[in-house]
Amino acid sequence: MITRMKELRAIRKLTQADLAKRVNVRRETIVFLEKGEYNPSLKLAAKIAKQLESRIEDVFIFDEEELIE
């Protein structure tokens, strides 16, 4: 999974800390997500997409093959 969080966050001029606060997680969590180091819960993904004024699938992008087998 790759993510456009960092890019979208920059566009909205939000710092990691800003975003973390808005979606109610720790800033470290945002760091890990931006590094693709983990797979957020759907709810967190939805909150983040909302703050980035985007759709979930435009923020978190899966390769076709990741979703098969």
Next chain:
Amino acid sequence: MITRMKELRAIRKLTQADLAKRVNVRRETIVFLEKGEYNPSLKLAAKIAKQLESRIEDVFIFDEEELIE
């Protein structure tokens, strides 16, 4: 969060076991998800949506307020 999994699964004529196998989880996991008892990982949500030929947000529906604090 409410989910339309059960309904969409019925339309595609998939049993819980079928769907579980396709997305590589246990059937019990599907049961819990259909009951809304937990918040899947984004990746699992994406796999399920794919098998149900739907978009994530049409399968798992959040109330506005759930995404705000």
Next chain:
DNA sequence: TTATAATGTTATATATTTATAACATAAAGT
């Protein structure tokens, strides 16, 4: 250049998802 803000790192603890297994009930077919 120095201060401050922003980002990144690491280690450990806690919470929640998912797996596993065993059994129970319901529905559907014969």
Next chain:
DNA sequence: ACTTTATGTTATAAATATATAACATTATAA
């Protein structure tokens, strides 16, 4: 009624997301 298939339940274990805290590095502004 019996058999099979689908769904639901419960308890426990394992895996992984997230919290927490402390510190390191990089960028930016004064």
